[in-house]
Amino acid sequence: MKKFILIVPSNDSEKFFINKNYIKNVRDFNIPYYISDYNIKNIDYNNIGGILLTGGGDIDPAFYNEKKHCKTNDIYIERDMFEITLLKDAFKRKIPTLAICRGAQIINVAFGGNINQHIDGHMQKEDKSIYTHNINIEKSSKLYDIIKKDSIKVNSIHHQVIDRVAKNFMVCAKCGNIIEAIECTDKQLFFVGVQWHPEALYDEDSKKIFTHFIQSIK
Template identity: 35%
Template sequence: MGGRRPVIGVTGFHEQWAFEHGSYLFTATERVFTDGLLEAGGLPVLLMSAAETTDDAVAMLDGLLLTGGADVEPSHYGREVAPETGTPDHERDAFEIALVRAAVDRGLPVLAVCRGNQVVNVALGGELVQHAPTHQGYGHPTVGFHDVDVAAGSRLASVLGAGNHPVNSLHHQTVGSTAPSLRAVAHTADGSVEATEHPDQPLITVQWHPERQLDNDYWSRLASWLVREARTYSSRTPEGQEP
C-alpha cells in the first residue's frame, strides 16, 4: 500500500512500578493494540495525558484509539461517587474528555474500547451506570461470555456484521443515558448498551474487549476500519476538502 502510514494516537494507562532503588510512574498501553494497528498499516503513537496538549495532539493525528482503564470520575456527568466506583485517574479523565471533544470537532476518526466507550459517552454529554454487577467478572481472552446484537445498517455492522456476536466483558460500568450526538448500535439481552457510534462521523465505541478475543478477528477488523478511515482523513486538506 502506497503513501505514508496514518498516525493513530493511542491513549495509555498510568501505573506505579516499584524497584529496589525507587518507585516510578509509567504511561503504557497493551502491545496488542499497537501491534494490531501496525498490522493494519497504521503508525500508532502513545499519547501522554496532558490536557494542555490536546489541540496539538489532535492536529498531528489521523485517527484516535481510546483504550481501557479506570472508572471515569462521576462529576464529569453530574453524579456523586457510588460506593462501587473505583479510584479515578483525574489527569487521564481530563485529557481524554478534552481529546474526544476536539477529535469530534475536527471529524477525526475515533475507535474506543471499554473505558474508551464510557469516556466518549461522557465527553459528549451522556451518563454512566456506575455499577452493573451482572457485567462484572468476564474477560477470558478466548471465550465469548454473552451475545451482543449489532443493529443492521450501522457503521459497526459494516465492520463486524449485523446480528448476534459473542463477546467478552471486563467492566462493571456501562453506558446509561446515551449522549445526544451518539446512537446505540449494539445491546445485550438485558438492554444494556454495548456499542455506540456517531451517525455522521467515523466514530465507533465498543464496551467489550475485542483485542482479547483471540478466537475471532473482531480486533483486526476494527483496527483495519480505523486505519482505513484515518488514511482517508489524512488525504484531506485542513479544510476537510480532497486535494
C-alpha cells in the first residue's frame, strides 16, 4: 500500500469538515490522502507518510495547566486528546508533520509549551487569501531553508498564539513579539507549525512549504 497523508479535519458538535484549500494543496502533488476522525485506535502508523493538521477552535487550557480565559471558545477535548497523542507518536516515529494555525498551537501544547489565550488585532476581516502583515524568518531555521527569504507576507486568522515554546522546538518566525512559526530543532525531521494559513494564500512561498512537506514524505 502506498503511504498517504493523514489530514485531521475541523469539527463542531455535529460534523467533521475541512476547507477545500487544504485538499487543493495536497492534491497538486498527486499523493494519496485520508481524512481522519478523532479515534486514535483507527490510526495505522505504518501507512502514514505525513500528517497535516488543520485550523479550528481553541485548545482546552487544562492541557497546559491554566484556567480558561473568557474569550477561549470552541473547545473540543476529543480533538485535543487525539491530536496530542497523534503528534507524540508521529514525533517518535519521525513522521513529517505540517501543522497550520491551531495545528501549530497543539504541537506546542503536546510537547510541554503553552498558549497566550487571547490577543487583539490578529483576526483579519478580509478574505483569507489577502495578506495583512509581514513576518520575519530566522535565518538559522528550516523554514528559512525552505522559503529562502527572511521576510514574507502572510494572512492572520487567529486570536491565540504560542507563548512559552516547548522543549525540542524553536521559534522560526515572528511578527514583532508574536510567534508565527515553530519547528523541531532536529533539522532532519520536518515537524513545522505555522500560525498563518498558507493553504489559503496559495502563493509561491506557501507552495514551497507544501512542496518541502511532500518531499519529506517521498
